[in-house]
Amino acid sequence: MTQRLQQAWLRRGLLACLLWPVSRLYGLLIELRRQAFRAGYIRSERLPVPVIIVGNVVAGGAGKTPAVIALVRHLQARGLRVGVVSRGYGRSGQHCQEVLAGTPIEESGDEPALIQRTTNAPVFVANRRAEAARALLARYPLTQLVICDDGLQHYALQRDIEIAVFDERGTGNGWLLPAGPLREPWPERLKHGVRSGGRGIDLVLHTGGQPAFKGFGSVRQLAxxxxxxxxxxxxxxxxxxxxxxxxxxxxxxxxxxxxxxxxxxxxxxxxxxxxxxxxxxxxxxxxxxxxxxxxxxxxxxxxxxxxxxxxxPLEFTPDAAFFIAFDALLAPLLSPLTSPHGHQTA
Incomplete structure (x- = not known):
């Protein structure tokens, strides 16, 4: 290792140590917020259809949107009517709206626009994903399930299946922001979620060529x-x-x-x-x-x-085993659907 590289690693380590107390405080605030949702002190909304969250616990892009597109296409191939909600990162507007082919990108955000363009599924954006979901179901009442692009930490929307997406970074140094890349503790999040019964992440999907730990793999290649x-x-x-x-x-x-x-x-x-x-x-x-x-x-x-x-186009293909596991989780959620919006909650 060269002297310059050693110095760079030393500076990075010193910075992480200096930020560690802030990360500890951040972790405590995360846990307090999570407990508040569990205890019902902060309202969490249940939709009348199953909700699937595709997100990550690491800051920065990890391949969530390609995973959402792959899931939507998989569900459409099964004949299911699926809608997508998102916050619409980077958009200028604050209001809830549907993303259509002619919607200006500054109003929708680039990723929701890409999802709509590539899947033709109903897509709604709002600062509160629950609001976007309500608007989607009102506009498309035959929708059978909703996929949320990002939002693992958006506990105001209750969920039935949680999918955590990781790239080659894995969990980095394992520390919370700002000393590390984690938005919330891992592997605690793998074991304990905010839903009834304390369930955590259901599926882990790796988008990189070399998964950092156990989970389902995928293939990314250009068309x-x-x-x-x-x-x-x-x-x-x-x-x-x-x-x-x-x-x-x-x-x-x-x-x-x-x-x-x-x-x-x-x-x-x-x-x-x-x-x-x-x-x-x-x-x-x-x-x-x-x-x-x-x-x-x-x-x-x-x-x-x-x-x-x-x-x-990027062709993103999760392992076949991932879809098998996903379908097995989804099956009991769809069985009560005797009519639109017939999802029953525990």
Missing amino acids: NHAVRADGSKVPLAELGGQPLLALAGIAKPEAFFAMLRSRGLQLTETRVLPDHYDFDSYPRPSDKGYTLICTEKDAVKLFPRQANVLAV
Whole structure:
């Protein structure tokens, strides 16, 4: 290990130690809040249909949205009517609304827009996910279950199945924010939740190539084609040799660039942008003759703004065993559904 690397690790360790008391206080506040929900001091709302939470306990992107999309498609393939709710991170509005094909991204958030575009499922956003869910069920009364994109810590909405998503980081140093990456204690959260009976996380899904601990795995790869704004497809094989400008406003942009290069594409230029970048101040490469290539998450914001844009879909496939385990958990929740909104609670 070089001296510079040793110094970097030392600085990181010292910073974590200095922040540790703050993390302890944060942990106490988390536990007090959790106990308040358990005791009923803070109201928690039960919906008339099953609720599935897909979230994480680690700050930052871990692949929740691809997991939500995979789950929605799986349920749709089973013939089930599913809706999605989200807070809509980064959106400018505060009100509850449905995300439609023509909804401005600044009003919906990029991830809800991507979910709606790729699944055509009903999607609603609101600061309070319970409010979004109520609006969804009012607009689509035949909905049989609701998936919440993120929200493991949003205890105001009761849930029936909790799925925790992890990437290669695992739980990091195992410390709570701000000394570590954890939003709440782990593995305590694995064992003890906030629902009736003290149940914790039901399923752990790893989105990275090397799971940090036990759980279900998955495969992430690029599709064999890119997509234009009009929905037409361009095989990636036809893009070889073209001057490509690749950009990414996601949590791990370099991973996207590496996946493009692994498919034989020669990236003339790459641009790393902040996660959830809004592109309002993005300088258009109009005079360089580049074809701009990006993720689907970025494309929902770029398509209305920029010509000559191609989005490369990410194909995210959880292990078959994950869906088997998920279906087994879901089966007893659906059996009481003799009519729309017929979910019975304990």
